[in-house]
Amino acid sequence: MEKKLEIYPGTKALIFDLDGTLADNMPIHFLAFRNVLKEYKVDLKPELFMSLAGVPAVETIAHYNEIFGVQMDPEKVGHQKEAEYEKIMHKMKPVEPVVALLKKYHGKLPMAVGTGGYRRLAERTMQIIGIDQYVDILVSADDVQHPKPHPETFLKCAEKMGVAPEFCQVFEDGEPGMQAARTAGMMVTSVNDFYEMDFSLV
Structure with missing residues (x-):
């Protein structure tokens, strides 16, 4: 049905x-985030990523800082994530x-x-x-x-x-x-x- x-x-x-x-394209956004966050020793899981669906990258990174106890620069990492996403977004x-x-x-x-x-x-x-x-x-x-x-x-x-x-x-x-x-x-x-x-x- x-x-x-x-x-x-x-x-x-x-x-x-x-x-x-x-x-x-959410799996592609997830992949972009995961690739960038590896540099910061953050292992991102789909469930956590989806709980913040719709929240802009900069705010999302601020949340990840709190959750993982890290100190990523939200602006810098947000732009890194968007650049990574642009490379793979054609797959959506x-x-x-x-x-x-x-x-x-x-x-x-x-x-x-x-x-x-x-x-x-x-x-x-x-x-x-x-x-x-x-x-x-x-x-x-x-x-x-x-x-x-x-x-x-x-x-x-x-x-x-x-x-x-x-x-x-x-x-x-x-x-x-x-x-x-x-x-x-x-x-x-x-x-x-x-x-x-x-x-x-x-």
């Missing part, structure tokens, strides 16, 4: 997270059911992408998975003061679309992002049941 993503009654606009929601694939929904409602409902990633990498990601021509509004880590789980990313998406938050449906894979959507007063759909994340590749 194939599961289907549904639009809730009353939805007037759609907001999509990018990494792990439209793009099946689209999350087909979510991308199909985005294409189905393109031109019918206002849509935006709200990501914890940097704009440059988010734009490249959308090109790789073939959705850049479907997305007019992108709110990235470069556009907000407070990343997820703070609701600013999604509230900015709603503002740019001209739709009140309560009429926006958010598609997310990470708990911080789902929390951000709930705090913003939006409807939330987890996409985690619609594909299997394969960490065996890394």
Whole structure:
């Protein structure tokens, strides 16, 4: 039986997270982090990595410092991780059911992408998975003061679309992002049941 993503009654606009929601690239982000953190004698496991899904790299590294009792420079290591990710990001694939929904409602409902990633990498990601021509509004880590789980990313998406938050449906894979959507007063759909994340590749 194939599961289907549904639009809730009353939805007037759609907001999509990018990494792990439209793009099946979380294992690639994990691999980039793991490769860089090896230098700092940190052995990163997928479970811990996924618990911070949607949180920008700099904040994630600050969390790792606390958890592992290390003192990595979040800015420096964040940029190392992004550079490593760029080398291998071509391996990502689209999350087909979510991308199909985005294409189905393109031109019918206002849509935006709200990501914890940097704009440059988010734009490249959308090109790789073939959705850049479907997305007019992108709110990235470069556009907000407070990343997820703070609701600013999604509230900015709603503002740019001209739709009140309560009429926006958010598609997310990470708990911080789902929390951000709930705090913003939006409807939330987890996409985690619609594909299997394969960490065996890394």
